[in-house]
Amino acid sequence: MKKYDIIVVGMGPSSIFFAYEMTKLNKNKKILLIEQGKRVENRNCPIEKLGKCAKCKPFCNITSGFSGAGAFSDGKLSLYNKEDDDIYVGGELHKYIGVEETKKLIDYTDSIYLKFGADKKLEGTEYKEEVGQIKKKAQKEGLSLIDIPIRHLGTEKAHELYKKLEIYLEENNIDLMFETKVYDLIIENGVAKGVQIINAKDNEKEEKSVEEIYADKVVIAVGRKGANWLVEMCNKHNIQTKSGIVDIGIRYELPDKIMQKVNTYMYEAKFVGRPEPFKDKVRTFCQNPSGFVSAEVYDNNMQLVNGHSYKDKKSTNTNLAILVSHKFNDPFNRPIEYGRNVAKNLNELGNGNVVVQRLGDIYRGKRTWKEELENNSVVPTLKSAVPGDITFAIGYRTMTDILRFIRGVDKVIEGFANPDNLLYGPEIKFYSNKVKIDSNFESSVKGLYSIGDGGGMTRGLMMASASGVQMARILNKSAK
Numbered sequence: 378m379k380k381y382d383i384i385v386v387g388m389g390p391s392s393i394f395f396a397y398e399m400t401k402l403n404k405n406k407k408i409l410l411i412e413q414g415k416r417v418e419n420r421n422c423p424i425e426k427l428g429k430c431a432k433c434k435p436f437c438n439i440t441s442g443f444s445g446a447g448a449f450s451d452g453k454l455s456l457y458n459k460e461d462d463d464i465y466v467g468g469e470l471h472k473y474i475g476v477e478e479t480k481k482l483i484d485y486t487d488s489i490y491l492k493f494g495a496d497k498k499l500e501g502t503e504y505k506e507e508v509g510q511i512k513k514k515a516q517k518e519g520l521s522l523i524d525i526p527i528r529h530l531g532t533e534k535a536h537e538l539y540k541k542l543e544i545y546l547e548e549n550n551i552d553l554m555f556e557t558k559v560y561d562l563i564i565e566n567g568v569a570k571g572v573q574i575i576n577a578k579d580n581e582k583e584e585k586s587v588e589e590i591y592a593d594k595v596v597i598a599v600g601r602k603g604a605n606w607l608v609e610m611c612n613k614h615n616i617q618t619k620s621g622i623v624d625i626g627i628r629y630e631l632p633d634k635i636m637q638k639v640n641t642y643m644y645e646a647k648f649v650g651r652p653e654p655f656k657d658k659v660r661t662f663c664q665n666p667s668g669f670v671s672a673e674v675y676d677n678n679m680q681l682v683n684g685h686s687y688k689d690k691k692s693t694n695t696n697l698a699i700l701v702s703h704k705f706n707d708p709f710n711r712p713i714e715y716g717r718n719v720a721k722n723l724n725e726l727g728n729g730n731v732v733v734q735r736l737g738d739i740y741r742g743k744r745t746w747k748e749e750l751e752n753n754s755v756v757p758t759l760k761s762a763v764p765g766d767i768t769f770a771i772g773y774r775t776m777t778d779i780l781r782f783i784r785g786v787d788k789v790i791e792g793f794a795n796p797d798n799l800l801y802g803p804e805i806k807f808y809s810n811k812v813k814i815d816s817n818f819e820s821s822v823k824g825l826y827s828i829g830d831g832g833g834m835t836r837g838l839m840m841a842s843a844s845g846v847q848m849a850r851i852l853n854k855s856a857k
Contacts, residue, residue, distance in 0.1 A: 378589075378591060379588075379590045380407075380590075380591045380592065381409045381552075381592040382407045382408060382592065382593050382594070383406060383408045383409070383592055383593065383594045383596060384409045384411065384571060384572055384592040384594075384595050384596070385408070385409070385410045385595075385596045385598050386411055386559045386572065386595065386596070386598060386603075387410075387411070387412060387597070387598040387599040387603060388410050388412035388414075388443045388444065388598075389445025389598060389600040390444060390829070390838050390842040390845065391600075391829030391830075391835070391841040391842065391844050392598040392829070393410075393443075393542055393546070393842070393845065394486065394489065394843070394845035394846050394849075395596065395828065395845035395846070395848050396551045396849075397542065397545070397546065397846075397849075398845065398846045398849035398850065399551075399853065400545075400546070400549040400551065402849060402850065402853040403853050404549065404550065406853075408551050409552045409554060410546075410551060410553050411554045411574060412442065412443060412553070412554065413441050413556065413580075414440075414441030414555070414556070415438065415441075415443070415555055416442070416443055416553075417443040417539045417540050417543055418536075418540055418543075419442075420439075420443070420536075421438060422439050430674060430729075432680075432729075433674070435578055435581065437674035437675070439673040439674070439683075440674065440675060442555075443539060443543050443553070443555070444535070444539035444542075444543075445602065446600060446601065446602060446673070446683075452530025452532060452838065453527050453529055453644075453663070453686075454487065454495065454527065454528040454529075454838055455467055455837055456483055456499070456526040456527065456528065457483060457526070458524075458526070461525075463476060464476055465525065466525065466836070466837065466840075467836055467837050467839060468830070468833075468834055468835035468840050469834055469835070470482075470834060470840050470843060470844050470847070473814075473816055473818070474847060479843070482843045482847060483843055485843075485846065486843045486846055487528065490528065490530075493541045493545075494534070494537060494538045494541060495528055495530055495534075495538060496528060496529060496531075496688075498528075498529075499526045499528055500526065500528070500643065500645070501525065501526050501527050501643040504643075508522075508642050511638075511639070511642070511646075512524070514788075518650075518785045518786075518789055519650055519652075519785065520649065520650045520785055520786065521649040522648055523647040523649065524643050525647075527643075527644050527645055529644060529686070529688075531688030532685045533688060534688050554574075556576065557575070557576065558574065558575050558576075559572045559573070560572075560573045560575045560585065560587055561573040561587075561613075564614045564822055564825070567821075567823060568822065568823045568824050569594065569822050569823065569824040569825035570592070570824075571590050571592050571595065572589070572592075572595060573587050573590075574587070574589075575588070593824065594824050594826065595825050595826070596828060597610075597812070597820075597825065597828070597832060598827075598831070598845065599832075600829055600830045600831045600841070601807050601830050601831055602831070603831045605713065606676075607832065616820050616821055617820065617821035618811055618812055618813060620704070620705065620710045621704070621833050622702045622704045623702075623703055623704075623712035623713060623715060623716040623806070623807060624662075624701065624702050624703075624806040625700065625701055625703060625719055625775050625803070625804075625805050626700035626701050626775070626779060626804050626805070627698070627699055627767065627779060627802045627804055628670050628683065628697070628699075628801040628802075629696065629698070629798065629801075630696040630755060630798065631695060631793065631795065631798040631799070632754075632792075633666060633667055633692075633693050635790065635793060635795065636664075636666065636695040636790065640664075640666040640667075644664070645664040645697075647660065647662070647664075648660065648782075648786055649661075650786075652778055652781035652782050652785060653781065654777075655774055655778060657701050657702060657775075657778050658702040659699065659701050659702075659782040660699075661697050661699055662697065662698040662699075662700050663683070663698050664684075664695065664696075664697040665684040665685060665696050665697065666686060666695050667692050667693065667694070667695065668686035668687075668692060668695065668758070669684065669687075669690075670682060670683075670684055670696050670759035671683045671684060671685050671759060672730070672731050672762075678724075679717060679720050679721065680730060680731055681803055681805055682762075683804065684696040684697065684698070692758050693756075694755065694756070694758055699783070713807050716805045717805075719770060719771060719772070719775075719805065720805055722769070723770040723771070723802050723803045724803075726763075726765050726766070726767075727762070727763040727765060728763060730762060730763045731761065731762045731801050731803075732764075732767050732770075733750065733762035733765070733800070734765060734766060734767050734768075734799070734802075735749065735750070735755075735797060735800075736783070736795070736797070736798045736800060737796025739768060739780065740780075743766070744764070744766035745764040745765065745766070746764055747764050750764045753797050754797045755798055755799055767802040767803075770802070770803070771802060811832065811834075812832040814827050814834070817851050818844075818851060826852075828845055828847075829844055
């Protein structure tokens with residue numbers, strides 16, 4: 378019988394930094410990390426060569442593998458301003474450990490990233506006066522502008538950094554098991570005992586060879602890619618959860634020249650508004666100056682849109698997400714299912730691909746055609762996107778929020794609502810199955826813990842990584 382002290386499900390940033398911190402605190406612990414994807418050096422997306430998404434089997438290389446979706450993101454580490462009395466981005470970690478402790482944790486986690494090769498330059502720290510002027514302009518339009526220091530890794534540099542971490546963990550006796558799916562959790566009498574695993578290649582086969590691995594403690598660190606799996610586990614094993622939000626929106630692409638000041642002053646501007654009539658929270662997210670729009674595949678070939686920004690490779694466009702937060706209650710309280718249905722409908726409209734539409738065509742009440750896109754002043758960076766009409770699938774409320782938000786930001790950044798700007802859909806963030814955890818990150822099942830984005834605690838690389846560090850400290854302390 379295989380037995381470990383701790384098993385971690387997933388190998389995203391929260392898992393990696395958990396394991397790293399454990400090597401510093403207690404090298405005697407026998408720890409296993411399990412990942413359904415590949416090693417970071419073996420992850421590659423064929424879309425650039427093929428011109429379309431190949432829907433890699435058994436799992437998408439962009440969303441699965443060592444370092445999770447973070448390996449193919451633009452690699453932004455969101456920090457904080459020293460004068461801030463709250464944590465404004467990154468989820469809810471500070472609600473468990475306090476704002477000041479979270480700041481210390483961010484500083485420590487940032488030092489690890491620097492140790493493994495992160496760029497020492499901090500974006501968004503030099504132009505406080507100019508940013509202040511944009512903030513005032515935004516406030517007049519009912520918008521908030523969150524500006525915090527950002528450390529930009531870049532997509533290709535993130536690969537290099539996480540490869541160094543991968544090597545470090547193996548050299549320090551952390552067991553890494555790749556291309557292996559956790560088929561089920563082993564829970565007996567309300568206590569976590571281990572996991573059941575299968576070969577990832579057997580995931581869609583009816584007959585599966587299941588192996589059991591036991592541990593004193595199990596940590597779930599699956600990220601957003603594992604949100605659907607986590608729902609299944611929680612339902613099956615009565616793990617207590619609470620319904621969270623689902624962010625539904627689009628990826629917006631426009632010329633760098635329109636975003637020039639914002640890109641220079643902040644690198645990433647986080648605008649937040651509550652446009653009439655619904656007053657839903659609408660925000661920009663994951664801004665990529667001179668970046669590239671990308672596609673990524675989730676369960677059941679569901680294709681979503683995202684964005685990358687490289688250190689060396691550049692386009693002439695900026696892309697960013699515009700997301701609307703929705704929360705559902707009685708009688709419907711399944712936000713993940715709602716988001717998946719939106720994505721499914723959009724994918725069908727695009728024949729299995731991401732759909733792209735010009736902003737002006739939405740205002741004119743028409744779809745975008747291939748010939749129009751070819752002659753558009755904004756050239757799409759995602760070549761596999763299919764021109765069409767995203768308003769057929771994104772609900773009226775969500776679409777109204779997005780369009781009114783764009784018009785509001787246009788009054789702050791002239792040209793933000795240019796008719797040739799592009800909307801890609803769907804972009805959906807699944808944070809919605811929030812595992813109920815205590816101050817030690819332990820769930821309602823004894824010995825079962827939850828960290829990172831998938832369980833609803835964090836959002837983004839830095840906070841996910843920091844949650845892993847804190848988890849290691851908690852478990853090391855409890856073992857004494």
